[in-house]
Amino acid sequence: LYIEGDNLEVLKLLQKSYNNKIKMIYIDPPYNTGKDFIYSDNYKDNLENYLELSDQVVKGERESIGIKLSTNTETMGRYHSNWINMMYPRLKLAKNLLDNDGFIAISIDDNELVNLKKICDEIFGEKNFIATIVRRTRKGGGSMSKYLSSDHDYVLLFSKNISKINKFYIPYDKKYVERYCEKDSNGKYYWDTFARNRQGSSNSYTITAPDGTELTDAWIYKKDKFLKLLNDGEVRFKKLKNKWSVQVKQRINANGQIMRSIINDFTNEQGTKSVNGFLGKEVFSYAKPVELVKYFMKSINEKDSIILDFFSGSSTTAQSIIEFNNDEKTNHKFLLIQIPEMINIKSKAYKAGYRNICEIGKERIRRAGDKIIEESDNKDLDIGFKVFKLDSSNLEKWDPDYNNLEQTLLTNKENINQIEQN
Template sequence: MSNIEKLDLSTPDFVNENIEKIAAFFPNCVTETAEGKKIDFDLLQQELSHDIVEGNRERYRLEWPGKREAIVTANLPTTKTLRPVREDSVDFDNTENLYIEGDNLEVLKLLQESYFGKIKMIYIDPPYNTGNDFVYKDNFAIDRETELFESGQIDEYNQRLVANPETSGRYHSDWLTMMYPRLKLARNLLSDNGVIFISIDDHEVHNLRKICDEVLGEENFVAQFPWRKRTAKSDVPFGVSQDYEWVLSYARKEFIAALEGGTRKYYESPDLPNRPWRIHDLTTQRSASERPNSDFTIINPKNGEKYPANPLRTWAMTEDTFPKYYAENKIVFPGDYDFLYISKPVFRYFKDDDEAKAGDLFGFIPVSTNFPAEIGMSQDGTKDFGELFKDKLFSFPKPVELIKYILKASTNFDKDSIILDFFSGSATTAHAVMQLNAEDGGKRKYIMVQLPELTDEKSEAYKAGYKNICEIGKERIRRAANKIKEEKRRKAEKEGMFANGEDTQDYGFRVYRLDSSNMKDVYYRPQDYKQETLAMFADNIKPDRTADDLLTQVMLDWGLPLSYKIDRTNINGKQVFRVAQDSLLACFDTGIDEAFIKAIAKEKPLRVVFRDSGFADDTAKINVRQLLQQLSPETEMKVI
């Protein structure tokens, strides 16, 4: 039989990964049990203490009933997937923007590999804990059969959105348990110079600050911005009008290091006296299809050694600009310094430049903790929404100018960045991204995530035909895009812009919907089935799933961004998906044989994937693998 590797089609098991990391430092703290490797926490405590550890001690930290459950929840893998919804999308094949319907906890897990360290800015406006709002009730105690049976959509969500009244004995605890795992997963997605902004009111700002200190790092706290949401009211409790809400901001460590003058490692070398310098990755997160001018081979002028670009992470400069950077001493090659161990060219940044313009380097414009008046209040958010919809379909949306101000402050020097909002609501963030791109020519991309929470049957939204919040958010993006496009057209006519008649801004978005895995239960647990029973499962894939569905799950499992351009082509009579040129070729047709593989091998793809049941026969499966290794040895092949 063939030994072709299967894609596991589930998110990483963070518990096992963390055990391996601890084992690397403290092998004596790892023990074996019937369930596999475990950590001896008593020994680990002792390894991390100068004193003899005899039992529990008081310590400074935030505790609440459900905290351990929250940690476990964040670490649990998921086998769910995202399914494309082309009929709700706009310009699906070409856009780089994403709108994802589903529980943001599950979605954040699914995005871990494709967007790890790639998000420049996160903004969220989570449910406030006022006693009247609903919070997510995450329950992963259900058995696996039930989990795989559930669709992951409306019925399940109705059960997981529960009221959190002040009379509840876990009023604060339930809210913290909901927020903690989501922040933990979101932190992984932030880039080294990424920053997160969180809107919150007085009810939980103190607790949010504490869990952010723990999850994101107290040393990474940037500021607590006051935002004036309204003018003073007279009829309020205790005679004090709560006119302000807060926007908490935390940044990744490299971002903070730059702002504070740098705790980086700087080198001193005789060829550059009195000018310490540091190194930085010379590649970018863009693929060859996205940055064709950066897909070139760097040649070391001193010895002629060649360094071709990685098609998935091209150079952070073009072939034309390389000579300029080299002449300015900003490129360091392997072998330039005995004390520097690198395998490819890197950027050189000088300490005096870091200190002079840390904000410029890391994309953050210095701002005051007092927001300017022009960012608006709640009434302005309602007005923004009202300009697109006649009826009041959504309560208290944030003003576009508020989000735009935050965007500009954090991405003004990185206008090609990715923005994430996993409590998307009415999609104000997407609106703000498009508006700012229209104003400064940026190419920022957004990822919106929203639970399809049902609208009340008595509400204006329901009466207008919007059965859940996602329908409102998607329609807002469509209408905002049309409004921005029309405003640009009028301005172009007046000022002579777009002389060639083209507006290249991305107004589209791809819609994905959270669902159960495309694979039958036997795919994940073959050990639970007898050999004679396995014959019933000639195909591991659920019968209602399409090739588009399978491609999305493969991209997530292989860590490819969902924004990559997808083309369809026909090779030897079979439908083939081409993702980011040759990053991935996928074919889910049947009858895969040697002739087809010969045609595929000519493309020299980095990866190929087929259905396990798609080969003509077992002999063809073995021959295909061997033939591909001969004709295109760099190609990685897997099956589902």
């Protein structure tokens, strides 16, 4: 599903039908860099505000083409408050949609990391925090930097209920698996050195080699675990250059590799390349890499979950899901929300015929889907999607009671209309 509209209104509408149904939310909200366009909610009547804004017309164009958002600059006095006020109710609503074993991954940078962590601590609960992942955003360069080259951003991970979350595993990459070249009745393994003296291990004790030589060192595991492994045939002594080496079988984990909190591989350049490949250069310049969304999808156990992105931009998340389904034989579904943000008349995107970001997002899904079908053996792969548009019919006015925000956020009725079937 692709829904055009302000995500606050749309999230309100999804509350009943998608309550507890979403396994993973990935969002990449505006980072609040001082140049970002931020949608200004009018909490008394957000929908009227939305429709009024979406009625804006560019000179010479008659039909409504999109919403003009205003820049949230540092000089505005309410710089951080504006951003926090924008994010808070949206995350509050998003949490209700998460399944009990679901999680949310939020891309962010230093501008709002601290505030975002605080908002999430409050909404999801501190105990449901999983990790702050650091992602390398670019490699090389840096000469344009003011003080130093900032080459990373973050992905904040929160669960709905930490006790229902499994460890985050990702499949081993091929190169890594090649190390596990030996096999016994318990599976694949390789011989790893038992000494950990250079890695600051505090497990220091003496091990006696088969010829009685005493080997005192810092070891990978404590002594009782060593004795058990030795007894189980998991440890061997090998003479290397006349010195004893103690070695242990490192076994491949059937679940895959544990996810790490530093991501080195998915830079912004990859995101830009992918979107350029489908839509042309500079049509959308801040897309995230497809592999980043896939990275988090790898830890979903089910094969047919629903994944939500309510700041979907150029639809990176949709492309990730379609590709993932093709590669992994899964059947995950996407639910994307995007405001029809107007496109600057001077931009390449405008010249290419796009009038708002939804048009870009939908076109990318169509082209990415077609390409996959072209290349895939599975010609039945489902690449279709429906488009809905936020509408004003039978919507109740929202008059929030700030002491009971959750209740007042939940009072709206269904009112999105289907406009396209792709």
